Amino acid sequence: MSDTKVYLLDGGTLVIDGFHAFWNRGPGGELRFPCYSVLINHPDGRYIFDTGYDFDHVMRVLPFEKPIQEKDQTLPGQLAKIGFKPEDINYVINSHYHFDHCGGNKYFTKACTICHGAELDACSHPQPFEHLGYSDLSFAPEIAKAAGKTLPADPALDMYTPKFETLKGDQELAKGLWLFETPGHTAGHYSLMVELEGRRPMLFSADACYSQKNMDMMCISSFHLDPVASLKSMQRLKDLAAKYDAELFYSHDPDSFKNYQTGGNFYA
Numbered sequence: 001m002s003d004t005k006v007y008l009l010d011g012g013t014l015v016i017d018g019f020h021a022f023w024n025r026g027p028g029g030e031l032r033f034p035c036y037s038v039l040i041n042h043p044d045g046r047y048i049f050d051t052g053y054d055f056d057h058v059m060r061v062l063p064f065e066k067p068i069q070e071k072d073q074t075l076p077g078q079l080a081k082i083g084f085k086p087e088d089i090n091y092v093i094n095s096h097y098h099f100d101h102c103g104g105n106k107y108f109t110k111a112c113t114i115c116h117g118a119e120l121d122a123c124s125h126p127q128p129f130e131h132l133g134y135s136d137l138s139f140a141p142e143i144a145k146a147a148g149k150t151l152p153a154d155p156a157l158d159m160y161t162p163k164f165e166t167l168k169g170d171q172e173l174a175k176g177l178w179l180f181e182t183p184g185h186t187a188g189h190y191s192l193m194v195e196l197e198g199r200r201p202m203l204f205s206a207d208a209c210y211s212q213k214n215m216d217m218m219c220i221s222s223f224h225l226d227p228v229a230s231l232k233s234m235q236r237l238k239d240l241a242a243k244y245d246a247e248l249f250y251s252h253d254p255d256s257f258k259n260y261q262t263g264g265n266f267y268a
């Protein structure tokens with residue numbers, strides 16, 4: 001905990017409609033939002049929480065989300081800025097397996113992958129309305145194969161044979177590094193809290209809440225498996241933030257993101 005540092009790794013932006021971001025509320029119209037990963041450099045190991053989207057995948061499958069991602073906004077590019085390589089990462093934690101949270105898993109050839117057991121089940125048997133969300137299965141070539149899907153040729157996948165460790169319930173992965181169950185957006189969604197020496201704990205909502213505005217309005221996104229569970233998880237995040245005096249960091253919040261530290265700066 002005392003030596004833990006947290007870096008936010010900028011992964012570029014995507015576009016969705018306002019009625020998707022704010023379900024049945026809107027207003028409609030294009031909303032461009034950030035995607036980022038979190039590097040936790042902890043005395044027990046280096047953890048990456050979520051791995052953003054893969055530009056080629058989005059252009060191929062969801063080009064209407066209009067990705068903007070510079071060369072240095074890939075995970076290898078972001079890690080290079082702070083002197084790390086993907087091989088230096090020990091653990092990848094996925095909040096869930098939507099394409100914009102697991103597109104960079106393939107770079108982490110030496111890491112153990114940690115996720116909720118229900119999420120790994122769900123991504124291989126998605127509901128019909130979840131197919132686009134779970135469209136990038138490059139994080140689990142074996143699951144893609146079992147589902148009869150051929151992954152596009154990609155040199156990054158040649159060395160990639162992930163090992164999964166599935167969890168359920170709330171878990172303290174390492175001292176001061178907590179996973180909290182926040183289902184509803186997907187079947188097995190986790191949010192992450194990191195306790196640090198010199199500041200309030202950082203509570204990363206992931207897609208249990210896209211933005212401060214979603215939280216203020218108690219308005220979920222239109223992308224969800226279970227809207228009631230989704231709303232309960234938003235309330236849970238609020239309660240956790242109050243209990244631990246934690247600062248909430250939202251997954252896709254263009255306004256908040258401007259004030260987050262990125263570009264090689266860290267929280268400690």
Ligand SMILES: [Zn+2]
Pocket residue numbers: 096098185207223
């Ligand atoms: Zn999602």
